[in-house]
Amino acid sequence: PKPIFLKDYRAPDYLFDKVNLTFELGEDYTTVTSSILVRPSHSGGSPPLILDGAEPKDLELVNVKVNGKALQTGDFERSQKKLTIVSPPAEAYTLEIETKIQPQNNTALEGLYKTSGNFCTQCEAEGFRRITFYQDRPDVMARYTVRIEGDAARYPVLLSNGNLAEQGDLEGGRHYAVWEDPFVKPCYLFALVAGQLTHTEDKFVTMSGKEVTLRIYVQEHNKDKTAYAMRSLQAAMKWDEDTFGREYDLDLFNIVAVDDFNMGAMENKSLNIFNSRLVLATPETATDGDYTSIEGVVGHEYFHNWTGNRVTCRDWFQLSLKEGLTVYRDQEFTSDMTSRAVTRIGDVQRLRMAQFPEDAGPMAHPVRPQSYIKMDNFYTLTVYEKGAEVVRMYETLLGKAGFRKGMDLYFERHDGQAVTCDDFLAAMRDANGADLGTFPLWYQQAGTPRLSITTHYDEAAKTFTLTTKQEVPPSAGQPVKQPMLLPVTVGLLGPDGADLPLSSVNGRPLAGPDGAAPTSTVLRVDQAEQTFTFDNIPARPVPSLLRNFSAPVRLTSDVTDEQLIFLLAHDSDPFNRWEAAQTLARKLMLDLVGKAQKGDTLQLAPAFVAALKDVLTDAALDKAFIARAISLPSQSELADMMAVADPDAIHAVHKFVTRTIAAELRAELQHAVDSNRTRDAYSPDTASKARRALKNTALGYLASLNEADITDMALADFRSSTNMTDQLAALAALAVNPGEARDTALAEFYEQWKGDGLVMNKWLGIQAASSLPGNVAHVRSLLEHPAFDMKNPNKVYALVGGFASAAVNFHARDGSGYEFLAEQVLKLDKINAQVASRMVSAFTRWRRYDDDRQSKAKAQLERIVRTEGLSENVYEIVSKSLE
Numbered sequence: 001p002k003p004i005f006l007k008d009y010r011a012p013d014y015l016f017d018k019v020n021l022t023f024e025l026g027e028d029y030t031t032v033t034s035s036i037l038v039r040p041s042h043s044g045g046s047p048p049l050i051l052d053g054a055e056p057k058d059l060e061l062v063n064v065k066v067n068g069k070a071l072q073t074g075d076f077e078r079s080q081k082k083l084t085i086v087s088p089p090a091e092a093y094t095l096e097i098e099t100k101i102q103p104q105n106n107t108a109l110e111g112l113y114k115t116s117g118n119f120c121t122q123c124e125a126e127g128f129r130r131i132t133f134y135q136d137r138p139d140v141m142a143r144y145t146v147r148i149e150g151d152a153a154r155y156p157v158l159l160s161n162g163n164l165a166e167q168g169d170l171e172g173g174r175h176y177a178v179w180e181d182p183f184v185k186p187c188y189l190f191a192l193v194a195g196q197l198t199h200t201e202d203k204f205v206t207m208s209g210k211e212v213t214l215r216i217y218v219q220e221h222n223k224d225k226t227a228y229a230m231r232s233l234q235a236a237m238k239w240d241e242d243t244f245g246r247e248y249d250l251d252l253f254n255i256v257a258v259d260d261f262n263m264g265a266m267e268n269k270s271l272n273i274f275n276s277r278l279v280l281a282t283p284e285t286a287t288d289g290d291y292t293s294i295e296g297v298v299g300h301e302y303f304h305n306w307t308g309n310r311v312t313c314r315d316w317f318q319l320s321l322k323e324g325l326t327v328y329r330d331q332e333f334t335s336d337m338t339s340r341a342v343t344r345i346g347d348v349q350r351l352r353m354a355q356f357p358e359d360a361g362p363m364a365h366p367v368r369p370q371s372y373i374k375m376d377n378f379y380t381l382t383v384y385e386k387g388a389e390v391v392r393m394y395e396t397l398l399g400k401a402g403f404r405k406g407m408d409l410y411f412e413r414h415d416g417q418a419v420t421c422d423d424f425l426a427a428m429r430d431a432n433g434a435d436l437g438t439f440p441l442w443y444q445q446a447g448t449p450r451l452s453i454t455t456h457y458d459e460a461a462k463t464f465t466l467t468t469k470q471e472v473p474p475s476a477g478q479p480v481k482q483p484m485l486l487p488v489t490v491g492l493l494g495p496d497g498a499d500l501p502l503s504s505v506n507g508r509p510l511a512g513p514d515g516a517a518p519t520s521t522v523l524r525v526d527q528a529e530q531t532f533t534f535d536n537i538p539a540r541p542v543p544s545l546l547r548n549f550s551a552p553v554r555l556t557s558d559v560t561d562e563q564l565i566f567l568l569a570h571d572s573d574p575f576n577r578w579e580a581a582q583t584l585a586r587k588l589m590l591d592l593v594g595k596a597q598k599g600d601t602l603q604l605a606p607a608f609v610a611a612l613k614d615v616l617t618d619a620a621l622d623k624a625f626i627a628r629a630i631s632l633p634s635q636s637e638l639a640d641m642m643a644v645a646d647p648d649a650i651h652a653v654h655k656f657v658t659r660t661i662a663a664e665l666r667a668e669l670q671h672a673v674d675s676n677r678t679r680d681a682y683s684p685d686t687a688s689k690a691r692r693a694l695k696n697t698a699l700g701y702l703a704s705l706n707e708a709d710i711t712d713m714a715l716a717d718f719r720s721s722t723n724m725t726d727q728l729a730a731l732a733a734l735a736v737n738p739g740e741a742r743d744t745a746l747a748e749f750y751e752q753w754k755g756d757g758l759v760m761n762k763w764l765g766i767q768a769a770s771s772l773p774g775n776v777a778h779v780r781s782l783l784e785h786p787a788f789d790m791k792n793p794n795k796v797y798a799l800v801g802g803f804a805s806a807a808v809n810f811h812a813r814d815g816s817g818y819e820f821l822a823e824q825v826l827k828l829d830k831i832n833a834q835v836a837s838r839m840v841s842a843f844t845r846w847r848r849y850d851d852d853r854q855s856k857a858k859a860q861l862e863r864i865v866r867t868e869g870l871s872e873n874v875y876e877i878v879s880k881s882l883e
């Protein structure tokens with residue numbers, strides 16, 4: 001397989017102005033007729049027109065016509081994955097292509113496929129080429145008309161993008177519908193759905209008074225589960241008007257929920273297709289986390305209508321142009337709908353847990369990658385989450401109003417175009433007349449910058465100086481890096497814990513929006529080493545560094561443990577209060593890991609436990625914040641910070657610290673459980689979610705004690721809970737300890753929910769991610785369980801992905817975890833390469849472990865890479881891991 005490079009980008013020789021697609025849906029095969037108005041993009045002759053396609057077994061070519069005349073052998077070439085029109089006309093012409101496909105046999109779930117008996121599509125990134133031959137690239141934008149014909153009884157609902165133009169009956173019990181999309185779009189935004197679906201309907205009146213019909217299509221048995229997704233859609237539409245002045249542009253917006261879907265959801269123009277887990281919710285079946293995800297992802301896909309669809313990407317290297325920006329937008333939406341501080345904490349936690357390791361591993365790539373073998377492999381945390389951090393840094397540097405100006409200019413300049421990350425940067429810069437310095441490096445350099453800050457207080461001069469040093473670690477293909485522009489938001493706390501006014505830095509006066517000295521300021525850190533001196537600081541302050549995580553860096557500083565405890569108690573920046581507890585916990589736990597490795601007795605610093613107790617019992621604090629603040633850093637985060645990761649020692653320490661906190665704060669934790677239990681009907685509002693978050697976090701701590709009365713309480717809670725959030729939390733608590741209660745609860749849960757596939761994924765997930773010793777055998781047995789299905793991505797993510805997330809078992813000394821994963825990857829690769837590739841990614845960090853584990857993991861990677869007929873998807877991840 002050969003990589004594709006950004007530097008080789010060339011504009012297409014041919015533009016497609018108009019596309020007419022006809023689908024004749026069938027049980028044995030589906031015929032697709034594509035009629036394209038082709039226009040040469042320049043006057044320099046007429047080079048061959050090369051169209052992307054799939055292998056003959058996946059895409060059968062029936063005929064090709066130019067201006068109505070069938071082409072003869074020699075006029076076109078059908079190679080393994082392409083169709084070339086050898087010498088096309090030099091003027092505009094109509095190209096007609098007829099193909100046959102078998103959606104019913106398409107287990108890759110890209111292109112046109114069947115799910116629960118219905119037809120549906122997934123074309124991003126390069127699935128459209130499995131439907132018909134096309135210039136499958138985002139800078140080819142056309143207007144589409146789509147005619148769908150199918151059996152009226154089997155496929156009563158026929159949907160595509162845009163407006164319904166026509167529908168009617170045909171002979172032989174068939175019927176048809178014609179959809180017209182007035183907006184130009186790249187083919188990755190094409191969608192088709194046909195089948196037996198029911199829908200719920202509501203409306204939204206836009207800011208200019210236009211009424212939009214909103215429909216959510218689901219299978220009949222799910223009809224009562226769409227209310228929250230509908231509400232989320234309406235909230236998102238309103239939010240985008242209020243926040244960015246963006247109005248919806250058609251009279252109809254459809255969402256379809258399907259059970260078999262590789263991704264979370266897809267923003268096809270006016271016909272969003274969703275993984276059903278991100279649409280369907282009732283209090284009994286969905287957790288608070290599910291509700292939050294539904295709101296966020298419904299928002300995300302809706303926001304793409306402007307950031308992705310109206311303005312799209314020139315090429316796939318620019319993916320973060322739409323994804324980083326749209327993640328930023330959905331994060332802001334969630335912040336405004338729920339709690340800003342808690343949302344930020346969750347977002348940073350995910351970044352640190354998953355993106356930082358990616359950025360330090362063999363798949364490290366810039367937010368704008370420079371090459372890929374398979375684009376599907378680059379729908380990464382780096383492109384999405386780090387990309388969102390990059391967008392957030394514009395906001396931090398330019399201010400909220402400046403950022404909005406940049407967005408307005410971006411839409412004004414580029415509506416209807418396919419553009420690049422440079423265009424976005426130019427809009428931000430030009431709208432503000434800003435000097436963005438070396439900011440473009442964020443799109444070019446991979447790796448997480450390391451920022452270290454040392455501080456000095458000069459008692460006599462009353463100055464406080466920060467010395468910053470930054471370094472970007474080398475990554476594959478990028479041995480040497482330049483210092484980057486890091487916006488570092490800083491505040492200084494006085495002895496009473498209040499923010500000190502910051503009157504000047506490096507002799508430059510500072511003024512807040514009201515002219516007074518601000519209590520927080522953004523330092524522009526862009527050199528390898530710099531100093532920043534604050535004047536008029538009356539007493540030695542405690543610095544609050546990198547407030548709100550203003551840049552995605554690994555920060556180290558000389559802030560002491562005592563100062564961290566002080567920050568946890570007083571910082572006006574709630575993110576940094578949480579961060580203070582996390583920083584302290586990471587330090588203490590890594591220190592304990594060292595002790596555990598030497599076999600020393602472990603002891604937890606009493607000051608840390610006391611600080612957690614203060615947070616836990618502070619009635620003035622948001623309960624969701626408390627739940628986050630008392631939660632320990634994840635095991636993977638700790639592993640990521642060690643020179644040689646030791647999953648056994650980390651697990652032992654995690655368990656020890658959890659138990660110690662539970663034992664010492666037992667009364668307070670029990671109170672948190674008791675006082676936050678309620679008999680009220682479930683509501684997914686922020687305050688109710690916060691109460692459950694605190695109760696269930698406390699329950700998790702208590703469960704670690706493995707005592708009979710706690711187990712009894714958890715089992716009683718499990719049986720009496722009336723919503724999935726509480727039921728699942730109780731099940732998770734019971735599942736921590738082996739024994740009868742665990743087995744009973746798992747069995748009862750299964751009996752109660754075996755008819756609900758989405759809930760069964762939770763049941764699989766809890767068992768798969770268990771840290772009980774030797775769990776691999778149990779997970780193997782679950783592969784055979786009726787609740788599992790290798791063809792369904794959600795089930796694979798729950799069982800195989802869940803297993804790989806439990807470090808102690810995945811990295812088991814005997815190599816059984818590695819062997820298990822390799823086996824499943826090879827099985828999956830034949831079914832669905834995208835899913836296989838996601839699963840194999842658990843191996844990428846293999847070099848972070850000891851020699852023995854390395855050799856076992858390497859053997860499995862070699863076994864995979866040697867396998868004949870391996871997909872490009874898996875090949876790319878594995879070969880890069882072995883480099």
Ligand code: DPP
Nearest residue numbers: 124263265266267301
């Ligand atoms: N479905 C993916 C997303 O919305 C790809 N566009 O992020």
Ligand code: ZN
Nearest residue numbers: 300304323326
């Ligand atoms: Zn997206």
